[in-house]
Amino acid sequence: MSMSNDTAAKDGQKSARLAPRKVDVVIVGGGISGLTTARRLSQAGISVAVLEADDRVGGRTLSYEYAPGKIAELGGTWVGSTQDRILALAKELGINLFPQFNEGKTVYCYKGKRSTYSDTGWTGAAPPDLLLLPDLAIVTTLINQMASRLPPGEPWNAPEAEEWDRQTLETWLRRHTLSTRALKFASAAFETILGTEGRDISLLSALHHINGAGNAQNPGTFDRVIETRGGAQEFRIVEGAQQFSIRMAAALGESVVTSSPVRLIRQSEDGVHIESDRVDVEALHVVVALPPSMAARITYEPGLPAARDQLMQRYALGWLIKCEAVYDKPFWREQGLSGGALSDVGPAKLAYDVSPPDGSPGVLLGFVGGDEARRWGSRSHEDLRVAVIENFVSFFGPKAREVRDFYIHDWASEVWNRGGPIAFGGPGTLTGYGPALRDSVGRIHWSGTETADFWHGFMDGAVRAGERVAIDIRAQLKRSSQK
Amino acid sequence: MSMSNDTAAKDGQKSARLAPRKVDVVIVGGGISGLTTARRLSQAGISVAVLEADDRVGGRTLSYEYAPGKIAELGGTWVGSTQDRILALAKELGINLFPQFNEGKTVYCYKGKRSTYSDTGWTGAAPPDLLLLPDLAIVTTLINQMASRLPPGEPWNAPEAEEWDRQTLETWLRRHTLSTRALKFASAAFETILGTEGRDISLLSALHHINGAGNAQNPGTFDRVIETRGGAQEFRIVEGAQQFSIRMAAALGESVVTSSPVRLIRQSEDGVHIESDRVDVEALHVVVALPPSMAARITYEPGLPAARDQLMQRYALGWLIKCEAVYDKPFWREQGLSGGALSDVGPAKLAYDVSPPDGSPGVLLGFVGGDEARRWGSRSHEDLRVAVIENFVSFFGPKAREVRDFYIHDWASEVWNRGGPIAFGGPGTLTGYGPALRDSVGRIHWSGTETADFWHGFMDGAVRAGERVAIDIRAQLKRSSQK
Numbered sequence: 001m002s003m004s005n006d007t008a009a010k011d012g013q014k015s016a017r018l019a020p021r022k023v024d025v026v027i028v029g030g031g032i033s034g035l036t037t038a039r040r041l042s043q044a045g046i047s048v049a050v051l052e053a054d055d056r057v058g059g060r061t062l063s064y065e066y067a068p069g070k071i072a073e074l075g076g077t078w079v080g081s082t083q084d085r086i087l088a089l090a091k092e093l094g095i096n097l098f099p100q101f102n103e104g105k106t107v108y109c110y111k112g113k114r115s116t117y118s119d120t121g122w123t124g125a126a127p128p129d130l131l132l133l134p135d136l137a138i139v140t141t142l143i144n145q146m147a148s149r150l151p152p153g154e155p156w157n158a159p160e161a162e163e164w165d166r167q168t169l170e171t172w173l174r175r176h177t178l179s180t181r182a183l184k185f186a187s188a189a190f191e192t193i194l195g196t197e198g199r200d201i202s203l204l205s206a207l208h209h210i211n212g213a214g215n216a217q218n219p220g221t222f223d224r225v226i227e228t229r230g231g232a233q234e235f236r237i238v239e240g241a242q243q244f245s246i247r248m249a250a251a252l253g254e255s256v257v258t259s260s261p262v263r264l265i266r267q268s269e270d271g272v273h274i275e276s277d278r279v280d281v282e283a284l285h286v287v288v289a290l291p292p293s294m295a296a297r298i299t300y301e302p303g304l305p306a307a308r309d310q311l312m313q314r315y316a317l318g319w320l321i322k323c324e325a326v327y328d329k330p331f332w333r334e335q336g337l338s339g340g341a342l343s344d345v346g347p348a349k350l351a352y353d354v355s356p357p358d359g360s361p362g363v364l365l366g367f368v369g370g371d372e373a374r375r376w377g378s379r380s381h382e383d384l385r386v387a388v389i390e391n392f393v394s395f396f397g398p399k400a401r402e403v404r405d406f407y408i409h410d411w412a413s414e415v416w417n418r419g420g421p422i423a424f425g426g427p428g429t430l431t432g433y434g435p436a437l438r439d440s441v442g443r444i445h446w447s448g449t450e451t452a453d454f455w456h457g458f459m460d461g462a463v464r465a466g467e468r469v470a471i472d473i474r475a476q477l478k479r480s481s482q483k
Numbered sequence: 484m485s486m487s488n489d490t491a492a493k494d495g496q497k498s499a500r501l502a503p504r505k506v507d508v509v510i511v512g513g514g515i516s517g518l519t520t521a522r523r524l525s526q527a528g529i530s531v532a533v534l535e536a537d538d539r540v541g542g543r544t545l546s547y548e549y550a551p552g553k554i555a556e557l558g559g560t561w562v563g564s565t566q567d568r569i570l571a572l573a574k575e576l577g578i579n580l581f582p583q584f585n586e587g588k589t590v591y592c593y594k595g596k597r598s599t600y601s602d603t604g605w606t607g608a609a610p611p612d613l614l615l616l617p618d619l620a621i622v623t624t625l626i627n628q629m630a631s632r633l634p635p636g637e638p639w640n641a642p643e644a645e646e647w648d649r650q651t652l653e654t655w656l657r658r659h660t661l662s663t664r665a666l667k668f669a670s671a672a673f674e675t676i677l678g679t680e681g682r683d684i685s686l687l688s689a690l691h692h693i694n695g696a697g698n699a700q701n702p703g704t705f706d707r708v709i710e711t712r713g714g715a716q717e718f719r720i721v722e723g724a725q726q727f728s729i730r731m732a733a734a735l736g737e738s739v740v741t742s743s744p745v746r747l748i749r750q751s752e753d754g755v756h757i758e759s760d761r762v763d764v765e766a767l768h769v770v771v772a773l774p775p776s777m778a779a780r781i782t783y784e785p786g787l788p789a790a791r792d793q794l795m796q797r798y799a800l801g802w803l804i805k806c807e808a809v810y811d812k813p814f815w816r817e818q819g820l821s822g823g824a825l826s827d828v829g830p831a832k833l834a835y836d837v838s839p840p841d842g843s844p845g846v847l848l849g850f851v852g853g854d855e856a857r858r859w860g861s862r863s864h865e866d867l868r869v870a871v872i873e874n875f876v877s878f879f880g881p882k883a884r885e886v887r888d889f890y891i892h893d894w895a896s897e898v899w900n901r902g903g904p905i906a907f908g909g910p911g912t913l914t915g916y917g918p919a920l921r922d923s924v925g926r927i928h929w930s931g932t933e934t935a936d937f938w939h940g941f942m943d944g945a946v947r948a949g950e951r952v953a954i955d956i957r958a959q960l961k962r963s964s965q966k
Contacts, residue, residue, distance in 0.1 A: 168911075200911035296776075305861065314799040
């Protein structure tokens with residue numbers, strides 16, 4: 001069985017046209033970022049409208065309830081302990097966390113050889129492969145050192161920004177690794193973390209991502225990006241990650257309009273006029289809480305400054321396909337395995353145990369990203385299902401064939417997402433156009449996780465960006481009311 | 484004085500809504516590529532409609548008649564002798580060529596030192612700088628050798644495609660040059676040729692551009708891209724480059740609708756339904772003759788395949804600003820200078836004499852591209868004018884201050900162009916998504932100069948792409964009528 005938006009997590013809202021509205025602030029995009037802005041403004045007594053193109057809220061989170069109380073995360077899945085803002089929002093919304101299952105050994109496959117290892121030592125996520133670890137130690141140390149030199153959220157202001165933005169991550173990795181093994185390991189990590197390949201992004205973009213994996217007190221590190229314990233994969237969400245958006249939208253009530261893609265943002269001296277499929281809105285400010293390449297698909301009148309437009313032409317989403325296999329029980333646990341796996345053979349080069357908190361049923365998640373997604377994204381879901389199950393068999397044995405259900409979610413095929421998990425710039429983009437990521441254009445404000453100072457590309461970054469914009473707009477509204 | 488579309492080359496067509504139409508083929512984009520397709524189909528008795536967003540035809544050509552019979556080329560300017568298809572079209576349309584003025588010496592400025600040289604020797608466009616030529620000889624030889632290994636129009640099928648697409652052009656240049664001088668020279672060339680920097684594009688993208696600078700009989704070379712004699716800057720157009728489009732549009736009459744941006748392309752089994760601001764059209768096929776990043780701004784129903792969408796998110800236009808200074812006469816000619824200049828100091832690092840055929844008045848063209856465009860594009864036109872005139876003074880002496888008129892055209896600020904002269908992919912784009920550049924999606928065909936086998940990014944490529952699509956569609960219409 002394959003999954004698409006047609007059957008997942010609908011809110012059932014009809015597509016009838018609504019009467020025009022007038023609010024203080026209109027927000028384009030009903031993901032975590034946009035809804036956080038709407039919530040914060042609304043809490044401050046500022047009237048809002050949230051316009052979402054899709055027939056559901058949640059953006060790049062999508063939680064499919066395949067059985068009562070049982071959630072398959074087809075999008076954003078984890079939060080971690082330096083992700084202060086999403087953790088605070090979870091508390092505020094009564095959303096509960098549980099630890100990512102991490103007991104037992106991890107599977108590592110390389111060149112047809114399978115081994116298992118305990119995720120306990122230094123760079124715990126890395127397999128104890130003697131041909132891999134020396135390279136990995138050097139690369140990780142260098143990468144962390146370089147990343148620490150970036151001003152959070154402003155990588156283009158790093159002293160070495162030009163040098164690091166003029167080469168691909170892959171160019172740098174090839175210069176600083178001795179074995180192709182380390183290169184393959186790093187590739188598999190980036191394929192799944194960014195949905196992209198080391199050649200698609202600049203070294204500076206990669207360092208920006210790592211620099212962001214922390215908070216004001218804890219500088220970002222590579223380890224924290226890839227780790228479970230203390231890292232970005234530390235906790236899962238009992239109710240499903242989409243609940244952040246669903247609960248915020250519920251509290252905002254009729255202020256949220258789904259199935260209503262915004263087509264036009266017209267700005268004048270006094271305000272903004274927004275046209276969407278179901279409703280037109282007049283407001284004082286507009287927040288575009290979309291990745292840059294999706295924000296490009298709205299018509300702006302007057303046209304945006306050239307730098308912003310050029311940024312939107314080259315700040316592209318990665319390509320990630322999430323595959324989940326449901327089993328009667330998590331049989332790998334009985335074998336002393338954590339369900340985690342790392343392999344040099346696709347389509348699913350990375351796997352996790354994503355069973356519910358009570359461990360029933362057993363669910364495996366396979367990441368298919370970058371080149372693997374490009375290769376498999378054009379083939380049938382049935383072909384992909386068969387291939388991913390073969391990956392799982394190679395990791396966990398023949399019992400992995402006894403699949404009860406199988407879900408595929410290809411984020412690049414979703415017309416209102418067109419990729420995932422994160423958008424990034426190729427070489428030259430951050431140094432050439434970086435400030436345009438966030439610089440507002442009159443009454444148009446740019447949000448979305450890509451604009452965050454920390455954890456950009458993650459749910460935490462979405463909250464941070466949403467809160468930053470809410471603060472900016474409140475200050476502007478206050479100033480103009482005092483005039 | 485600065486120039487914008489508001490005052491340039493209008494066709495005066497009003498913006499009234501027109502009655503819906505039904506034609507065989509609808510073409511989106513009234514540049515050379517789209518109009519060539521329309522012309523060829525129309526000549527074969529196939530009915531067409533051409534929908535152009537702007538209030539003029541011509542795409543990335545724009546000829547401003549600043550005095551009766553006197554043309555300033557604010558966009559595409561030159562054609563060259565291996566550009567068979569645009570040359571044939573010129574003949575067909577009664578458009579006349581004249582040689583680019585190339586008598587006298589070229590000016591070369593580096594590190595504050597000005598020298599002049601005769602454009603006669605090997606790589607004639609290169610200055611005889613002893614610290615530059617050895618590097619340039621090696622780099623040019625290697626680049627030409629590598630470029631010759633690309634299958635025309637299909638760089639992703641080259642044996643070394645992966646290796647060449649995973650590094651930036653700048654990474655490769657730094658490895659193969661001894662002095663920074665060669666790097667600066669190459670940067671100035673690419674800034675103006677592609678409107679971009681060596682770090683923005685992959686080595687494969689650059690090789691693709693060079694491989695395309697030829698035809699089936701003459702393999703592309705770097706020299707032909709940068710040369711005047713026998714190269715891409717060989718001839719100018721007496722009537723102005725925009726005349727290609729204006730004359731083709733005139734012949735097509737009411738089939739061409741300007742000021743009518745296409746918003747929606749809906750495809751069904753039987754045909755396509757197109758919605759544009761002034762007219763809706765039903766057709767059997769649609770040709771999108773736009774650069775990929777502009778094609779992304781149309782809504783497609785059903786959504787496009789993921790690979791095509793992802794391509795459009797990362798195939799960005801360069802940034803080029805063209806500046807033209809009009810003088811009473813071409814005073815530099817009296818000094819034995821050709822009007823050509825190359826400098827390491829911007830904003831205008833490259834200059835040409837673009838006076839009319841009769842040499843009166845004298846006109847200088849300054850290219851402001853890549854980083855220079857990013858730097859100056861956000862400043863006032865007055866600041867840019869002053870700075871470019873200072874460039875011209877440093878090239879040709881104080882008489883360059885006696886400017887009669889000055890025109891600035893910033894292609895990235897034009898809402899229906901958003902950059903120039905060409906769109907290109909960063910590292911990973913051609914190998915990851917290349918075939919999606921041209922692969923039609925059912926009844927949707929992709930055209931525009933970027934899809935050409937030769938001279939992509941040039942007017943000749945636009946004609947080639949337009950003719951290719953016309954042939955494809957004729958074959959398909961013939962097949963379906965035989966069913």
